[in-house]
Amino acid sequence: MATEIDPSDYLIAPDPGAARLTRAVEGVDQNGEVSRISVVEERPLTIFLNSQEIVTAMTIGDYPEYLALGFLRNQGMLLADDEITRVDYDDDLETVVVRTARETSYEDKLKKKTRTSGCAVGTVFGDMMEGLEDVRLPQVSVRTSWLYDLAAKINRTPSLYLEAGAIHGTVLCRENRPLVYMEDVGRHNAVDKIAGWMLSEGEGAVDKILYTTGRLTSEMVIKTAMMGIPVLASRSGFTAWGVEIAREVGLTLIGRMRGQRYVCLSGEDRLVRDVDPATVAIEDKKHRRKSAEH
Numbered sequence: 001m002a003t004e005i006d007p008s009d010y011l012i013a014p015d016p017g018a019a020r021l022t023r024a025v026e027g028v029d030q031n032g033e034v035s036r037i038s039v040v041e042e043r044p045l046t047i048f049l050n051s052q053e054i055v056t057a058m059t060i061g062d063y064p065e066y067l068a069l070g071f072l073r074n075q076g077m078l079l080a081d082d083e084i085t086r087v088d089y090d091d092d093l094e095t096v097v098v099r100t101a102r103e104t105s106y107e108d109k110l111k112k113k114t115r116t117s118g119c120a121v122g123t124v125f126g127d128m129m130e131g132l133e134d135v136r137l138p139q140v141s142v143r144t145s146w147l148y149d150l151a152a153k154i155n156r157t158p159s160l161y162l163e164a165g166a167i168h169g170t171v172l173c174r175e176n177r178p179l180v181y182m183e184d185v186g187r188h189n190a191v192d193k194i195a196g197w198m199l200s201e202g203e204g205a206v207d208k209i210l211y212t213t214g215r216l217t218s219e220m221v222i223k224t225a226m227m228g229i230p231v232l233a234s235r236s237g238f239t240a241w242g243v244e245i246a247r248e249v250g251l252t253l254i255g256r257m258r259g260q261r262y263v264c265l266s267g268e269d270r271l272v273r274d275v276d277p278a279t280v281a282i283e284d285k286k287h288r289r290k291s292a293e294h
Contacts, residue, residue, distance in 0.1 A: 170194055
């Protein structure tokens with residue numbers, strides 16, 4: 001029988017019991033009986049870069065500093081050599097101000113925005129492909145035993161999804177160890193939190209795997225590639241443009257991971273099949289996510 005994973009194994013793990021992240025709501029079920037369940041909170045967070053307001057994102061409200069840093073970095077508004085002098089979060093005003101030594105102004109970039117395919121509707125400013133033309137990711141080997149181990153560990157980790165649903169998770173991993181597990185109402189927010197943590201901690205990307213519960217869309221592939229992470233894996237499926245971009249930049253792209261099964265649509269030559277799928281345990285229903293059914 002599968003057992004839950006100890007969250008202390010992570011550097012950062014979900015906190016499904018945190019009071020600010022969920023709310024108990026009372027309703028009625030299919031039999032007309034009173035039902036009280038936990039639902040995920042949403043709250044606005046306005047991100048400033050120096051004196052310029054950039055965006056207001058809807059988020060569950062945890063790790064606002066990481067979300068702001070990661071969003072700005074993934075949008076190309078924070079450069080690799082930028083000196084970040086301060087990051088100020090005001091809980092009452094629901095704002096984060098990221099301050100840099102470099103003077104910044106992105107009026108032109110903010111005029112052009114793309115609504116992404118994320119379920120919570122993210123926003124990408126400027127050309128989505130900007131800076132991607134020079135990206136060629138390192139061609140690292142991926143052991144299939146790592147993938148199976150990661151899926152089993154992540155699916156059995158206590159999370160907001162298992163507590164309340166209606167949320168996406170993204171996990172930064174090294175080999176078969178999940179390191180940082182972020183959740184949010186939009187998968188783009190969860191990825192940005194990972195990017196912000198990496199930027200804040202000076203964490204390298206070449207030996208990492210990014211695991212997500214959401215679809216492998218162009219946006220997810222682009223963000224992963226721009227972060228320098230060579231492997232992206234998901235429980236869910238693909239979009240054609242996401243696969244095309246992954247092949248262009250050399251990203252190993254693995255989706256539809258459930259129990260013994262997965263599909264690799266980019267970088268299949270980098271897979272090291274060191275375990276027989278028939279020996280992998282079937283995923284138990286308690287920890288099965290809805291996205292795995294599609």
